[in-house]
Amino acid sequence: MDKILVANRGEIALRIIRTCQRLGIGTVAVYSEADSDMPFVKEADEAFLLGPAQVQQSYLQADVIIDIALQNGVDAIHPGYGLLSENAEFVRKVQQAGIAFIGPDADTIDQMGDKIGSRVTMQAAGVPVVPGTDEGIASLDEAVQAAQDIGYPVMLKASAGGGGIGMVRCEDEQALGQHFQSVKSRAKAYFGDDVVFLEKFIADARHIEVQVFGDHAGNVVHLFERNCSVQRRNQKVIEESPSPHLPQEAKDRLYQAAVDAAKAVAYKNAGTVEFIVDNNNDIYFLEMNTRLQVEHPVTEQVTGYDLVEWQIEVAKGNELPVKSQAAITSTGHAIEFRIYAEDPVKFMPSPGAITKLDWGDTTGVRIDSGYVEGGKVTPFYDPLISKVIVHAPTRSEAIERSKAFLSQVGVVGLKTNIPFFDKFLASEDFLAGDYSTAVLATWFEKQKGETIK
Amino acid sequence: MTQVKSTMAGTVFTVNVAEGEEVTAGQVVIVLESMKMEIPVEAEVAGKVTSINVQVSDFVNEEDVLLTIEA
Numbered sequence: 001m002d003k004i005l006v007a008n009r010g011e012i013a014l015r016i017i018r019t020c021q022r023l024g025i026g027t028v029a030v031y032s033e034a035d036s037d038m039p040f041v042k043e044a045d046e047a048f049l050l051g052p053a054q055v056q057q058s059y060l061q062a063d064v065i066i067d068i069a070l071q072n073g074v075d076a077i078h079p080g081y082g083l084l085s086e087n088a089e090f091v092r093k094v095q096q097a098g099i100a101f102i103g104p105d106a107d108t109i110d111q112m113g114d115k116i117g118s119r120v121t122m123q124a125a126g127v128p129v130v131p132g133t134d135e136g137i138a139s140l141d142e143a144v145q146a147a148q149d150i151g152y153p154v155m156l157k158a159s160a161g162g163g164g165i166g167m168v169r170c171e172d173e174q175a176l177g178q179h180f181q182s183v184k185s186r187a188k189a190y191f192g193d194d195v196v197f198l199e200k201f202i203a204d205a206r207h208i209e210v211q212v213f214g215d216h217a218g219n220v221v222h223l224f225e226r227n228c229s230v231q232r233r234n235q236k237v238i239e240e241s242p243s244p245h246l247p248q249e250a251k252d253r254l255y256q257a258a259v260d261a262a263k264a265v266a267y268k269n270a271g272t273v274e275f276i277v278d279n280n281n282d283i284y285f286l287e288m289n290t291r292l293q294v295e296h297p298v299t300e301q302v303t304g305y306d307l308v309e310w311q312i313e314v315a316k317g318n319e320l321p322v323k324s325q326a327a328i329t330s331t332g333h334a335i336e337f338r339i340y341a342e343d344p345v346k347f348m349p350s351p352g353a354i355t356k357l358d359w360g361d362t363t364g365v366r367i368d369s370g371y372v373e374g375g376k377v378t379p380f381y382d383p384l385i386s387k388v389i390v391h392a393p394t395r396s397e398a399i400e401r402s403k404a405f406l407s408q409v410g411v412v413g414l415k416t417n418i419p420f421f422d423k424f425l426a427s428e429d430f431l432a433g434d435y436s437t438a439v440l441a442t443w444f445e446k447q448k449g450e451t452i453k
Numbered sequence: 454m455t456q457v458k459s460t461m462a463g464t465v466f467t468v469n470v471a472e473g474e475e476v477t478a479g480q481v482v483i484v485l486e487s488m489k490m491e492i493p494v495e496a497e498v499a500g501k502v503t504s505i506n507v508q509v510s511d512f513v514n515e516e517d518v519l520l521t522i523e524a
Contacts, residue, residue: 054464054512165491189466233490341488349488351462379462382489 001075001100001316002026006044007065008080010370011386012294013040016078019308028074030065032058034378038370046072053380059083062090066097076100076315078308082382085291086113086162102315104214104269104290111265112288116159116197122285125264127257130276130284132199140180144173146198153201156180158187158194162287165190169201202278204436207231207286208243209274210258211299211307214267215314219323222255223299223307224330228274229437230430232347237417237440238424239295240335241302244395244433250281261288269314270296270307279436294338294387297368301334301391333398334391337406337421341377341385344420351379352414360408364401365390377414385416395433399425423447455498455522459513463487468509474502476522483507483519500524 003026006013017027017040029044034053041047048068050058062084069077077094079085079102091106103109112118116136119129131150136159137143147154147170156179158166166187170176180196188194211223227243228236243251258273265288272293274286296307305321305328313321322328341350357373359365369386371377377385390405392398403425406418424430429439463485470482481493482502500522507519 165489348492349461349490351488379487 001312003028003045003072003074003076004102004312005030005065005069005072005074005077006040006080007059007077007084008082009035009038009040009059009381010384011368012080012292012370014043014370015297015368016080016308017044019306019312022306023309023312025312028068028072030059030068032380034376034380038375039372040370048072053378055083055380062087062093066093066099069094069099070097074099076102076312078102078311079291081291081294086289088113100315102269102311103292104267104271108265108267109290112271112290113162114159115157115161115287116195118288119285121264122261125260127261127264127285128283130199130202130286133197135197136195137197140177143176143180143196143198147173147176150198150200153203155199155201156183156196157199158183158191158196160191160193160195161187162191162289202276202284204279204438205276206243206246206435207236207274207437208246208254208277208283209272209289209293210254211293211296212258212262212267212271212273213307213310213314213320214262214269214271215320216268216317217319218266219320220259220262220267221320221323221325221328222258223303223305223328225251225254226272226295226298228295229435230424230439231437232440236295237338237340238335238421238430239298240333240395240398241298242330242333246277247281250277250283254283257283257285261285270311294384295336297366297387297389298334298336301366301389302330302332303328304331332391332393333395334389335395335398335402337388337390337402338384338417339386339388339411340417341383341414342417343415344417347417349379349383350415351377351383353377354385354411355413356410357412358410360405360410362405364392365405385411396431399431454503455496455500455524456518457482457494457496457520457522459485459515459517459519460494461485461487461492462514463492463512465507465509465511465513465519466491468505468507470502470505470520472502472505476500476502485513494519496522498522498524 005028027044029047084090088106088109168179184194214220230238272289366389466486467484483494485492505520
């Protein structure tokens, strides 16, 4: 594999390009008109303009991207996350063009992208799933009946949904009635498929996921867990590994379930099995993400492996770089902060130009940034500016280092959520570590009337 | 006449009202999509929608007038 095209943008494109550089592999970037000055475009060996800013006219132009790859001697395409990364049709087209796709098979993506179907597959493999419906729900009457059987509160979800879009928590029949049609129409608009289903909403749950890796020889290993419980609007802001306050016995059950899940679909390349863990430490399969995730650096910091390098090895047809589960170890504690261009109080997006970006003293801190000073965060893409990953021997040392680091970062020109982190990192809820996905909502209630500056 | 303006740059995701329709204060009249989030835009006053300036998938800038309401 001599040349890889990165079909993505921002920090993930740059992060993939850097691994390729280290491995001596040539890189091709593709970009939109809005991104022509971005670091990932400058750092790639070659770069090609796709089209206007809107993703439909640029980053989602599968045929244009494949043409560029064909005309420029590209051996493989890395899709990053989001955009075309879980588009099975794209994977098939890439492979039909004789180019390797750095990710799982198209059939696996289809299978796991259908959340109802994956529930059924996992149950058959003996993996516990959240109580819910195993078929699509056609009418509100059906939904009301199913919700009564499951018990409120329920989560109404799009079977094809993802990334926090297309799901609503319903406390009662009235809420279900209010949201049923809108979730269906949003599912249709976003994912082209209006099938919805219901799952029991598990209160005080922690959201814990396990990184897995498989190869063509049938080897499957896990690379431990990530705790993803600090979320706003079902989207994550802080991830950490290992998960605080989870007994080893429960972790072992999670790892086994994750490996079973990956083996059940003969999983190849990097994937993540997401679970809900309730306050009895009972675990429930939620979904499997068939891509490299935003928060994968947390796993890289504790295991010491470069997951993009592993992805490339598997895509070449090689076996996993480490096949023995016992040889994979986790050391210390890592926390990732997603620095977003957004208002730190209401979490509303705040696009604009970054007139100053000064990270200060970065000793012991990994920064995966898509932007540099002078860059512009446009409203066309997600608001992620950079990821900050802090790794230390213990959780409390990691938190102390995070506080010291984040408090001295200087960003001017747009609003970011750094002031939120400064406050939240001092909160008892986070320090205790025994928090659920409701931690932010609870914390906000306590903050009412106070100002975040 | 009250103008309902876009709170940020983005794409119009849904238009929830029609011209001539009565709306209440706080009602979500338009949903924008910006930076992969759905941004609801509310009517600040109650009244009748007299004109709608945008349609689904239009790109709007912050402060663009989306629709007008006559109280």
